[in-house]
Amino acid sequence: MKRIMNLILFELKKILNNKKAFLFLLVLNITPIITSLILLVVYISFRGFGFGDIQFAGVKKTIQYMFTGHFTLFSYIAPFFLALIVGDSFSTEFGKGYMKMLLVTPVKRWQVITAKTLSIITFLVIAVALGGIILQSDLLIAKAITQPSGFLPGSLQSKAMDSSIAMVTASSASQLLVITFIANLMLIGFFIMFSMFFESAILMSFCSLSAIMAVHVFYWSSDIIKALFDDIAKTLVANFEFLSQFCFTRHFTNLLSVDIIQDILDGKLNIMSDKIYNPLGQCLLWSLVFYVIATIIFSRKQILH
Amino acid sequence: MSNNNSAIKVTALSKSFGKNKILDNLNFTVPINAIAGFLGPNGAGKTTTLRMMLGLLPAPKDKIELLGYSLPRYRTNALEKIGAVVENPSFIDTMTAFENLRWFGSLYKPVEDRRIYEVIEMVGLKEATYQKFGTFSSGMKQRLGVAFGLLHKPELLILDEPTSGMDPAGRVQMRDILLDIHKNEKASIFLSSHLLDEVQKLCNYVVIINKGQMVTEGYVEDILASNEERYEIRVEDDVKERTKGVLEVLPNLVKSVNFSPRGFIVDIEKNSSALINEVLVKAGIMVQALIPLESSLEETFIKLTEKNANIISSKINNPN
Numbered sequence: 001m002k003r004i005m006n007l008i009l010f011e012l013k014k015i016l017n018n019k020k021a022f023l024f025l026l027v028l029n030i031t032p033i034i035t036s037l038i039l040l041v042v043y044i045s046f047r048g049f050g051f052g053d054i055q056f057a058g059v060k061k062t063i064q065y066m067f068t069g070h071f072t073l074f075s076y077i078a079p080f081f082l083a084l085i086v087g088d089s090f091s092t093e094f095g096k097g098y099m100k101m102l103l104v105t106p107v108k109r110w111q112v113i114t115a116k117t118l119s120i121i122t123f124l125v126i127a128v129a130l131g132g133i134i135l136q137s138d139l140l141i142a143k144a145i146t147q148p149s150g151f152l153p154g155s156l157q158s159k160a161m162d163s164s165i166a167m168v169t170a171s172s173a174s175q176l177l178v179i180t181f182i183a184n185l186m187l188i189g190f191f192i193m194f195s196m197f198f199e200s201a202i203l204m205s206f207c208s209l210s211a212i213m214a215v216h217v218f219y220w221s222s223d224i225i226k227a228l229f230d231d232i233a234k235t236l237v238a239n240f241e242f243l244s245q246f247c248f249t250r251h252f253t254n255l256l257s258v259d260i261i262q263d264i265l266d267g268k269l270n271i272m273s274d275k276i277y278n279p280l281g282q283c284l285l286w287s288l289v290f291y292v293i294a295t296i297i298f299s300r301k302q303i304l305h
Numbered sequence: 306m307s308n309n310n311s312a313i314k315v316t317a318l319s320k321s322f323g324k325n326k327i328l329d330n331l332n333f334t335v336p337i338n339a340i341a342g343f344l345g346p347n348g349a350g351k352t353t354t355l356r357m358m359l360g361l362l363p364a365p366k367d368k369i370e371l372l373g374y375s376l377p378r379y380r381t382n383a384l385e386k387i388g389a390v391v392e393n394p395s396f397i398d399t400m401t402a403f404e405n406l407r408w409f410g411s412l413y414k415p416v417e418d419r420r421i422y423e424v425i426e427m428v429g430l431k432e433a434t435y436q437k438f439g440t441f442s443s444g445m446k447q448r449l450g451v452a453f454g455l456l457h458k459p460e461l462l463i464l465d466e467p468t469s470g471m472d473p474a475g476r477v478q479m480r481d482i483l484l485d486i487h488k489n490e491k492a493s494i495f496l497s498s499h500l501l502d503e504v505q506k507l508c509n510y511v512v513i514i515n516k517g518q519m520v521t522e523g524y525v526e527d528i529l530a531s532n533e534e535r536y537e538i539r540v541e542d543d544v545k546e547r548t549k550g551v552l553e554v555l556p557n558l559v560k561s562v563n564f565s566p567r568g569f570i571v572d573i574e575k576n577s578s579a580l581i582n583e584v585l586v587k588a589g590i591m592v593q594a595l596i597p598l599e600s601s602l603e604e605t606f607i608k609l610t611e612k613n614a615n616i617i618s619s620k621i622n623n624p625n
Binding site: 017 | 391397
């Protein structure tokens with residue numbers, strides 16, 4: 001147990017040593033907060049011109065969109081970033097010979113892959129938490145605008161206190177972060193499985209993301225084929241329908257579509273709703289399947305470099 | 306786990322990559338407390354064998370025993386007592402030598418900092434203790450690899466090309482380090498190398514393989530010992546032809562005669578040098594010197610591997 005704990009700490013240290021990863025994460029998150037600050041300055045500068053109502057509605061909508069945009073951007077760029085982190089942890093280590101050094105120590109292969117997976121998940125938690133902190137800063141900016149501190153025209157203060165016009169609640173923001181975490185967990189599993197066959201992180205990222213796109217295109221095309229050939233080729237349609245069940249990417253897009261994010265922000269959906277709960281469960285299941293397959297491949301892998 | 310006294314025991318080990326057979330029914334045993342050299346030409350299967358021993362390639366059931374632990378079942382038990390130095394060791398570039406040893410060492414039993422400093426000093430890297438691994442030369446990397454192998458005081462040290470990338474001074478130093486380890490830490494050593502003169506200077510036991518098959522194994526002095534001896538006979542230039550004629554009429558004693566700058570190199574029957582000297586003197590030839598030449602592992606290696614290659618090719622050509 002102590003050995004595997006040491007291995008997890010070792011792997012985490014290696015990931016945290018990757019300064020470029022943190023820089024990228026920071027830039028990804030810092031852009032929206034700077035935008036928020038600029039908006040705030042613009043609002044304060046112009047609020048004295050007597051267009052309070054218009055300004056407030058505009059700023060509220062803008063901040064909400066910015067929040068959705070920030071979240072969508074984060075959710076869709078995160079996979080590229082995670083693919084590189086997973087690639088660095090597995091493919092690069094196969095290529096550079098670090099894996100060879102690990103495997104000549106008295107650790108079992110399942111311990112190595114488990115420790116690496118757990119350390120990547122820990123990194124994901126840190127990344128999501130960092131994203132969360134910065135998203136919370138967006139909320140603080142939104143609150144600063146609506147607080148009776150002099151920023152908001154007096155006529156709008158009563159409206160601001162009304163929950164129906166609350167811009168983004170902390171609860172919906174936290175739920176979105178949990179959804180991001182679980183959706184990306186599934187992708188981590190897929191990337192780990194894929195990284196077993198490559199010795200370059202860049203090549204692995206490119207190929208695994210292409211594979212994800214291919215799976216998703218197949219999923220889309222199955223719908224089109226169903227619509228086109230439903231009457232004339234029932235067997236073909238049935239086969240496509242069967243195979244499209246295995247297109248795991250649909251859960252990712254189902255969870256992180258703009259509509260879903262907007263509904264969560266508006267409080268129309270929450271994590272316990274069927275529309276969210278089911279794909280979340282599927283994501284966890286796929287994560288487990290990918291992890292088991294990756295472990296089987298890794299335990300039989302021949303380390304030649 | 307068996308109770309035998311061998312450091313390494315390989316029994317009927319075979320391995321193929323696709324249709325390419327790399328190891329074919331390989332058998333050898335390295336005794337405890339030996340410094341054993343693992344020799345073979347390129348492509349003989351040395352690295353494949355070492356990788357199977359260390360678990361980098363899947364080992365078939367019960368074909369390899371390390372310190373009495375059968376692989377793959379007791380692989381981790383065996384590796385706890387083994388230090389492995391792989392070819393071109395790669396540590397984490399952004400960590401210092403000390404940090405690398407501490408982190409990698411933590412995957413064994415807990416290692417004290419004192420021991421880390423000790424092994425770093427043992428391999429001559431004291432000045433580079435807090436230097437980042439990424440800035441190391443290839444020789445320094447190899448030394449750190451050896452330090453890592455020694456960290457937990459192994460009973461058996463397995464090294465794959467330990468002097469690869471080292472300059473001649475570094476090779477001599479590495480040889481001294483390994484001899485010290487063998488003497489002071491009581492570790493058995495098994496190393497693969499292409500450098501036969503180094504193996505001859507360092508090892509007391511050798512295992513020679515070719516094309517995945519066993520050629521020979523045993524203590525170096527036994528392998529080098531044969532029924533023939535090699536001598537240099539020095540004579541004046543003007544009697545060279547006459548000397549050659551005399552030597553060639555002694556087929557029972559003289560096996561081969563080759564010119565050398567100052568006389569001849571001859572392979573003769575064991576313990577017949579005095580008799581040959583007497584024959585030459587009686588024939589009126591003034592022998593200036595009769596110098597015994599030490600058999601080299603290199604010559605024996607080439608002779609044995611060529612012989613083995615001929616046997617294998619004749620088996621392929623005449624399977625019956």
